[in-house]
Amino acid sequence: MSNVLTIFRREFAAYFNSPIAYIFIIVFLALNCGLFMTPFFLTGQADMRDFFANLPLFLIFFIPALTMRLWAEDKRSGTFELLMTLPMRSAEVMLGKYFAAVAFYLVALAGTLPVPIMVNVLGNPDGGAICAGYLGAVLLGALYMAVGVFTSGLMRDQISAFILGMVGCFVLFLLGMPAVASTIDGWFGGFGAFLQNAFGLMPHFASLTRGVIEPADLAYFLGLTTVFLVLNNLWLEGRKY
Amino acid sequence: MIEVRDVTKRFGTTVALDAVSFRLGEGEILGFLGPNGAGKSTAMKIITTFLAPDEGTVTVAGIDVLEQPLAVRGRIGYLPENVPLYVDMNVHEYLEFVGRARGLQGPRLKERLDWCIEACALAGELKKPIVELSKGYRQRTGLAQALIHDPDILILDEPTSGLDPLQILGIRDLIRSLASKKSIIFSTHILQEVPPVTDRVVIINEGRIVADGRIGDLARQTLGGDPLFERDVDAAATTLARGRAGELVELHKSRIALEDLFIALTKRSAAGRGVARHV
Numbered sequence: 090m091s092n093v094l095t096i097f098r099r100e101f102a103a104y105f106n107s108p109i110a111y112i113f114i115i116v117f118l119a120l121n122c123g124l125f126m127t128p129f130f131l132t133g134q135a136d137m138r139d140f141f142a143n144l145p146l147f148l149i150f151f152i153p154a155l156t157m158r159l160w161a162e163d164k165r166s167g168t169f170e171l172l173m174t175l176p177m178r179s180a181e182v183m184l185g186k187y188f189a190a191v192a193f194y195l196v197a198l199a200g201t202l203p204v205p206i207m208v209n210v211l212g213n214p215d216g217g218a219i220c221a222g223y224l225g226a227v228l229l230g231a232l233y234m235a236v237g238v239f240t241s242g243l244m245r246d247q248i249s250a251f252i253l254g255m256v257g258c259f260v261l262f263l264l265g266m267p268a269v270a271s272t273i274d275g276w277f278g279g280f281g282a283f284l285q286n287a288f289g290l291m292p293h294f295a296s297l298t299r300g301v302i303e304p305a306d307l308a309y310f311l312g313l314t315t316v317f318l319v320l321n322n323l324w325l326e327g328r329k330y
Numbered sequence: 331m332i333e334v335r336d337v338t339k340r341f342g343t344t345v346a347l348d349a350v351s352f353r354l355g356e357g358e359i360l361g362f363l364g365p366n367g368a369g370k371s372t373a374m375k376i377i378t379t380f381l382a383p384d385e386g387t388v389t390v391a392g393i394d395v396l397e398q399p400l401a402v403r404g405r406i407g408y409l410p411e412n413v414p415l416y417v418d419m420n421v422h423e424y425l426e427f428v429g430r431a432r433g434l435q436g437p438r439l440k441e442r443l444d445w446c447i448e449a450c451a452l453a454g455e456l457k458k459p460i461v462e463l464s465k466g467y468r469q470r471t472g473l474a475q476a477l478i479h480d481p482d483i484l485i486l487d488e489p490t491s492g493l494d495p496l497q498i499l500g501i502r503d504l505i506r507s508l509a510s511k512k513s514i515i516f517s518t519h520i521l522q523e524v525p526p527v528t529d530r531v532v533i534i535n536e537g538r539i540v541a542d543g544r545i546g547d548l549a550r551q552t553l554g555g556d557p558l559f560e561r562d563v564d565a566a567a568t569t570l571a572r573g574r575a576g577e578l579v580e581l582h583k584s585r586i587a588l589e590d591l592f593i594a595l596t597k598r599s600a601a602g603r604g605v606a607r608h609v
Contacts, residue, residue: 095430099416106418167412171475174378175431176404329382 092177096185097192100159104193109154113193117151118200125204135212137205141222141298145262145290148233153254155193156237159186161250179325187238187318194230198223218300225297228310229290233258235317242324261313265289288313331356331483331513332377337386339372346372348537349386356482359509361524362517363592364534370517371411373534374487377515378408390483404432407476411487411517413468414475417461421452421471424460425478432479446474449504466497473501477508484508486516490523502527521589535596549591 104110125140163169172182205223208214237254244250263269264284273281285292293306332354339347347369354360364370375381377388379399388395390402416424425446429439447453450470455463460471469489476484489505490498505514505527518524524531525545533541541548 092431095427099419099427103416103418166414166417167410168414168416170375170380170408170410170412171414171428174380174403174406174408175428176400176433177431178400329380330384 092175092181093185093188096172096177096182097189100186100189101192104155104189109158110193113151113154114197114200117147117197121147121201122204129208135208135214137208137214137219137222138298140201140204141226142295144226144229145294148230149255149258149262152194152230152233152258153237153240153251155190156234156241156254157247157251158241159190159238160242161244161247164245165247173325173328180322183238183318183321183325187234187321190234190238191231194234195227198226198230215300218298221300221302222298224302225294228297228307228314229294232261232290232310232314232317235314235321236261239317239321239324242321261288261290265291265293331358331391332515333387333389334373334377335387337373337376337383337388339369339376339381339384345537347376347383350534350537350539351386352532352539352542354513354515356513357510358530359505359514359516359528361528361531362515362534363521363524363531364517364519365596366519368519368534369537370519370534371487374408374410374485374515374517378406378485379403380410404479405481405483407479407481407484409472409476409484409486409489411491413472415460415468415471418459420457420459421463421467422456424471425474428475429478434479442478442480445480446477449477449507450474451500465492466494469493469497469501473504482512484512484514484516486514488518489516490518490520498523521592533592533595540595541591545591548595552591552594 121140121143124143125137128139160169163172173179175182205214205219208219209216233254236257237250240253240257241247241250244253266289267285270281270285270289273284275281293309296303296306334353335351337347337350338345350369350373352360362370362373372381376383377390377395379395379402382396391405393401393405395402416427419427422443425443426439429442434442447456450473452467452470452474455467455471460468463471469492473486473489476486486505490501493501502523505516508514509528516527529545531541531543531545531548532539541552543551
């Protein structure tokens with residue numbers, strides 16, 4: 090555990106050692122909150138459903154920008170060899186990096202907290218739905234992060250890692266769209282529906298933003314996150330051969 | 331301390347190491363020589379558990395690298411060829427990070443940090459971001475990183491590459507000063523680097539060990555004659571001069587140097603005449 094913490098501290102600090110942290114937070118907050126404000130004041134409804142509904146698409150671009158450096162940078166600079174010859178398991182290094190990225194995302198997400206406060210001041214929203222929405226945002230970010238950290242490992246170059254991470258997140262996003270599912274169903278009967286249920290992101294995320302916390306949705310996010318982290322670790326272990 | 335037995339490593343169809351065997355005793359320094367691309371770095375990566383051998387076994391302090399890689403890593407200090415620095419950190423932060431990652435903490439961490447900073451002459455650069463360091467200081471920071479946990483075994487991949495002559499002397503002195511307590515393997519493709527530090531060499535070419543032994547023995551065996559190395563010249567001159575006071579007019583230095591030995595051996599290996607061994 091202390092090994093994970095050592096890596097975590099170094100990686101978390103690394104975000105703030107470069108301008109990426111500040112650029113990320115500012116753009117993330119401006120875009121997310123800005124795009125939410127206009128419809129919010131137009132419709133005059135005290136809820137945050139639109140705010141959360143935008144996240145799956147936005148985060149496809151934002152999260153890979155945070156994760157792209159995690160392995161690709163180490164591979165390029167040679168520090169990968171240092172990390173993989175430290176007396177700690179590769180899973181510990183990976184989790185340290187992963188949690189650092191998630192923690193940074195949580196900091197950015199915490200920056201949106203004035204929005205629910207404002208909604209509360211202006212109206213009488215369903216607090217439960219907002220909390221469930223935030224839980225959904227955290228789980229969604231954690232899943233995209235796991236995809237991103239995995240794809241960063243496959244690449245030596247940060248740009249490739251970014252693009253591949255984006256594609257990975259986008260595929261998860263698309264599989265959950267009814268239009269995509271029915272198209273695939275048209276090619277292979279039933280396959281699209283199967284993909285949508287098994288891997289599609291939107292059905293699970295949407296129920297969270299409605300304020301419904303179902304064990305199945307939690308299991309989906311946590312399960313798929315674990316799958317990508319395990320894949321990442323398999324890649325780390327398999328790299329030796 | 332280190333025993334490499336019949337290690338073979340392939341990358342795709344390229345054979346990087348072909349049945350490589352050698353060993354290193356406690357407190358010994360081994361110069362690992364070979365042209366670029368000969369397999370030096372691959373061998374070091376296998377000893378440090380970064381890569382796994384396809385065939386053969388490697389034990390470090392009696393521990394198999396495949397069975398207990400973490401135990402092996404704890405015993406080794408490793409400076410890879412591409413010095414692994416986090417350029418966004420300063421020297422002190424970086425060394426502290428590596429120290430913690432290697433399990434040091436509290437007063438022990440502080441003590442080791444102080445020692446490494448002193449030994450690698452980094453005191454003036456501690457608060458400098460690594461990105462601003464000169465090549466020499468980067469190399470020293472890399473070396474300090476390898477020494478932070480006071481390992482019994484040091485694996486240094488081209489520790490002097492890209493340094494100026496004064497810096498090379500500094501690193502050389504440091505390696506020599508560590509020699510009494512540690513087993514060290516250092517690789518280089520610059521042959522003159524070896525004799526000032528050690529006379530035990532392993533020469534590798536195209537993935538095969540072509541020579542393993544003391545430089546003098548290998549030279550005698552391969553080239554014939556009795557080579558005189560630069561490190562011995564002063565001593566020999568003094569002895570000669572003392573023996574025949576006043577009569578020594580000229581001292582001619584034999585130029586049978588490591589290059590001749592190296593060229594002879596690598597050519598011979600190309601002709602398939604096997605391994606020179608003098609351990």
